[in-house]
Amino acid sequence: EKKRLRWTNLRDMHELYCAGHLFQAAIAYHRSTGEKELLTTAVRFADHIASVFGPGKRRGTPGHPEIEMALVELYRETRKEEYLELAQFFLDQRGYGLIGGSIVLIDHKPFRQLDEIVGHAVRAIYLCCGATDIFMETGERELYETLEKLWKNMVYKRMYVTGGVGSRHAGEAFGDDYELPNRRAYSETCASVANVMWNWRMLLATGESRFTDIMELALYNAALAGISLNGREYFYVNPLADRGRHRRQRWFGCACCPPNIARLLASVPGMIYSTSDNAIWVHLYVASVARIELKGNEVRITQETEYPWDGRIDVTVEPSKDDEFSLYLRIPGWCRAATVNVNGRKVRKSVKPSTYLEISRVWGTGDRVEIELDMPVTLLKSHPYVLNNNYRVAIKRGPVVYCLEQADNPEYDVWNIAIVPETKFTATYEPELLGGVVVIEGNGIGLDISAWNNKLYAEMDEVQVKAIPVKFKAVPYYAWANRSPGPMIVWIQALGFNTLQGGKKLYKA
Amino acid sequence: EKKRLRWTNLRDMHELYCAGHLFQAAIAYHRSTGEKELLTTAVRFADHIASVFGPGKRRGTPGHPEIEMALVELYRETRKEEYLELAQFFLDQRGYGLIGGSIVLIDHKPFRQLDEIVGHAVRAIYLCCGATDIFMETGERELYETLEKLWKNMVYKRMYVTGGVGSRHAGEAFGDDYELPNRRAYSETCASVANVMWNWRMLLATGESRFTDIMELALYNAALAGISLNGREYFYVNPLADRGRHRRQRWFGCACCPPNIARLLASVPGMIYSTSDNAIWVHLYVASVARIELKGNEVRITQETEYPWDGRIDVTVEPSKDDEFSLYLRIPGWCRAATVNVNGRKVRKSVKPSTYLEISRVWGTGDRVEIELDMPVTLLKSHPYVLNNNYRVAIKRGPVVYCLEQADNPEYDVWNIAIVPETKFTATYEPELLGGVVVIEGNGIGLDISAWNNKLYAEMDEVQVKAIPVKFKAVPYYAWANRSPGPMIVWIQALGFNTLQGGKKLYKA
Incomplete structure (x- = not known):
């Protein structure tokens, strides 16, 4: 008993x-x-x-x-x-x-006195989810101010470029500001799921696109990496660099992550749209058909798109009866240039990153919105206090973060590949690879480090590394570790970039 | 009961x-x-x-x-x-x-089947200490081969530049090869003590100077950092970079480190010398007087030296009766050039780093050995797989590893100071500072990162860092966190060093 x-x-x-x-x-x-x-x-x-x-x-x-x-x-x-x-x-x-x-x-402190996001990452974010839900029902300002403070601390100082959070193995916890190790990232799958859940709630509470940006980021990268392409194996821990030892498992003693990622994926359709009084909000671009109730009007919305591989989205709006309402289209934060046409005519509003573009009109069957989100390959760098990312860049295209995986780069250990200012990138859809992905290829430098041999530390003149031109190929981070084990890296060495103002006068290269 | x-x-x-x-x-x-x-x-x-x-x-x-x-x-x-x-x-x-x-x-495996040093660092090394002691009594070759394998794995792949070991908080354990985070280093004080103990035993078992090198390294840096200059506060965990939150404590719930560091310091006199059949070995250079029994002869040895601040050591040998025996003088691995005189005459043997120089002669009262170890300021770099140390250098002089601490560098956050190829170093003894230390000063670059503001990630052209010439001052790592809290860093940014062969042809800086 x-x-x-x-x-x-x-x-x-x-x-x-x-x-x-x-x-x-x-x-x-x-x-x-x-x-x-x-x-x-x-x-x-x-x-x-x-x-x-x-x-x-x-x-x-x-x-x-x-x-x-x-x-x-x-x-x-x-x-x-x-x-x-x-x-x-x-x-x-x-x-x-x-x-x-x-x-x-x-x-350790009452919730409203917290000024940084700390502790076990899943617990912390689930707590924030609950607090956001309470705020949505009560409108308590103090609660929202705490949520805003914690969100900013997380997003500006404690989140991986993948949207993963909770960098510490010890306690499965948030680290200090800028403490974001790559190889020993914890970045629990459940914490990424929680990050999606919290940002979804913050979005519903505010209508602000910055929350959708993080929701999408965590969804396509940190969370999605938690499950294998065949849907049968899972990561609990999601490092951003690895030597090939870290592999997805079929189950865990503490098996929170597998059902959590399953639940998340099943709930994605519910996060594509939401409605407000007289508006439909488009949060995610996903090839899909939806029927949305708005003031007794059933609005059928069809998205035709290859997103996230392509920035073109064709949206067909079919209300059961013609009516005036607003369509809020998300312009992602990663998108520096976007154009939106309605029935072939360009929308004359300024289109800014990380906003919702309101299109208010009488919508009738067959109205068609064409969205073109510019989706170039971009290189990201990190705040200098993320010490392990200094002189490193991450490749991102649209919402998708890339990594170098050994399977695609047989000639050089991917830890020894560097991107240079002259690197040209191409993005190509490969339907047969990893379930169909856009790969990013470029020319960089391969570093021959064999002179290091068994040394761990050496004086500056003691060991020389040889540089040889190489081509490299990057794949979406979420798809890593689905082939033969080998090194993987998200933050790639960047050689020869001059990011210093005044630096050239002060030192020679 | x-x-x-x-x-x-x-x-x-x-x-x-x-x-x-x-x-x-x-x-x-x-x-x-x-x-x-x-x-x-x-x-x-x-x-x-x-x-x-x-x-x-x-x-x-x-x-x-x-x-x-x-x-x-x-x-x-x-x-x-x-x-x-x-x-x-x-x-x-x-x-x-x-x-x-x-x-x-x-x-997980019988000891003789281990091929990498794993697990709880203190347990692993204490086990190796015991195994080395057993080897010394039994001479079992297989046991020694395992010890050699584990030592090489530790020293070539899993040890901090300070001699600290056990990089993981989770399990207080060794990490994988090259997994040596700085800010989240565990590097438990007890593990550094254990590292000294094990290398002392390996030295006794073999007479090889490489073990003394690591013993000295761990002693002067990782272990010594475990205790405050006033002898009353202790580190359990010894990071190599910090924002000022990590401070020594008076005691711990699990208080292994305080008595362990006390025991180590009390046992240092016993590690300065050892004897073999007809020889006295000088392992550590410490201003001291010792009486050593050798074949019924009491040999009094006096070392006069400012070591580790200066490489000059004057050794006076006073046997109770004149006798022929060997004096083995350690030439440290960090020392590229050394001269040894006996009674004013230069020893005509080649003097190599990380060896014991044997001087075999009839020793009589007042014989004097003058050792001059060249002790320049050196910059160390790390194996490229220690990702967090890429494009960073550590300052070392003799056996002492240095760090930048905020207290000495009020104008710039020390995390934003960079060393350049033009940096000139001076080493100056400051008797009033930190109990008397040699400080290392130089001119470098201060990075104004204020443009980063609240961004964590940015595109390459989005944020510019300004560079301004600065002077910096480094102090011995062991003495850090004895003044007002502030940022500290061992691995300092290195800008503009060309360490690539062929690199210049491949990219412009």
Whole structure:
């Protein structure tokens, strides 16, 4: 009889966490099928939890946040205020040492006093998801200000170029500002899923495109890398550089990541569009057909596109009856130049990166929007305090981050390939490769490091590296480790770039 | 009554580990004072352990190695063979899953099958210490070959430039080859102490100077950083780059490091010299007076030197009676040019780095050896696979590794200081600074990174860094974090060095 152990160890036992997942499953099942049985169970369970915890009842907060967002969703489903209040209660109980007071559990400070995103990455972001859900229902300004502060700290200082977060193995936790090791990146798949979930909520709460940018980034890169192309093997940990030892596994002792990535992929269709009072928002560009309810009008929207391999998207709008409403088209943050035509005529608004372009008109069947997002190969560099990325660049095209993998570059260890200012890039769709991807090829330098032999450290004149021209080929990061094991690298050496103002006067190369 | 728990959890309970420390303390106390009481206790305890464990008795091996080297020392002290056999037994029981079979406990493979140094760094190296002690008594070749393999893997691929080892926080463990992050270095103080201990044993086993080089390196840098200049605060973890958050503590919940560094410093006098049949070996240069027994002759040796701040060492040899024997003088691996005079006459042997120079003669009172070790400021670079050290250099002079600390460089964040090929270095002894140290000053470039502002990633043309000439001042790494908190860095940016053969033809700077 383990009943006496119930609710006795909120820190380590995932009772509230599991309850939250059950609620979400019940809601999803009800919405998909109309069946009420599981939802009834969830409500009964939630009522039980509400009878145990709350103001004047038992204090407590979950070691692993999750139930907060589930309770808000259950409130939305049932309109029972006590679920929203219980979500708030669990959020507000944090930071008083009820579960030990540790930073890793984000129990060291009350939520609204946090000024940096810390602790176990999945817990931290799930907590932010719940807090964002609460904000959407309560409109509490202080809560939003904390969320904004944490988001900025994460996105400006603690996030991989892939959208992955939580750089530390120890505690599966966020690191300090700019602490983003590549080879020892933790970047848990679940944390990337959580990053998508949180940014989706922040987007819904604000309508701001910067959140969609991060949502898309994490979706196409850090999260998607979590699953193999055949859909049967998973990464828990997602390094950005490897020697070939790190491979996806069929399952894990703590198997959070496999169902989480499955759930995420199944929920992507729900993140393509959203609606506001008199508008339809297009967040993601995905070849798809959708039927959207807007003021009693069923609007059928078809996207024809090769996105993310190509920046051209043709959108056909077919309302069941002609009506005036706005279409908000996302112009991604990575896109420096975009043109939008409606029925062949160019939209005369300025089109800026990381905005939503509003097109307000009477829409009728067969109206056609043509979006052309300029999608060149770009090189990214990092803030200088990301010490391990100094003199390195990442290749990105559209939302997709690339890597060099040994399988495509048999002649040189990809850790020894460098990009130079003269490097010319070509982007080519290869339908047979890795399920169909655009590869990026270029000419660079291969470094022959054999003189290093068994030395680990050497004086400057002691070892010389030879440079030889090479061609290289990069593939999307998400598709790595699907072929024979070998070295991989995202942040590629960059030689001879002069990024210093005044530098030329100060030193010779 | 906890007696029933005795020896039931060898993996986690440090019973054998504590026993080993007791034996070593008892031996040291006996050797220092002649008192037998503690030694008698140790022998009784060892006899008890030998009555429980061994061939035909209980199987088992300690979760944390230590007792192996203690048992060999107890064998040396008492000449009771069973202690040596028990040390071998514990070593040989490893790798069969008796304590769970994990890599972190080095229980995944029998010791002689190891081909890389893995697992918890202190455990791994203590185990190697014990194995080296066993080898010294048994001469077992296979054991030595394993030790040699593990040493090479550690020194050529898994050791910081400071001599620190065990790069991972998770498991306090060795990382993969070339996995040596700076900011998230673990480099536990105890692991550096262990590194000194192991290399001391390898030196005694072989007489090879490469072991003394690593012993000296770890002693003056990684280990010594573990204790504050006032001797009252300690580092458990020793990063090679920091933003100013990492500070020494007065004590730790798991307080292994403070007594370990204290023990190490107290044992340094015993590592300056050793003897072989008809020779005295000088391993460390330290201003000191020693009396050494050699074939019934008491040889008094005085070293006058400012080492490690200066490469001049005057050695006076005063045997109680004139006699012929060899003096082996260590020529450090870091020293490219050395001269040795005996009574004013230059020794006509070639003097090579990382060797022992044998001077064989009849020594009489007042014989004087003058050693002049060339000790310029050197810049070290790393194997290219230490990705985070690419385009970075470390400053070293003699055995001492330097760092830039904010306290000495108020104008520029030291993370933004770069060394250029034109940088000229001066080395100056400052008696009032940090207890008296040689500082290294030079002219470099200060990078104004303010344009980065809140960006974490940017396209190449999006952000420009301004370069301004600056002077910088470096201090010994071991002395860092003894003043006001601020950024620190060992691996300093190096701009404009052309270390590529053929590179100039292939790219412009």
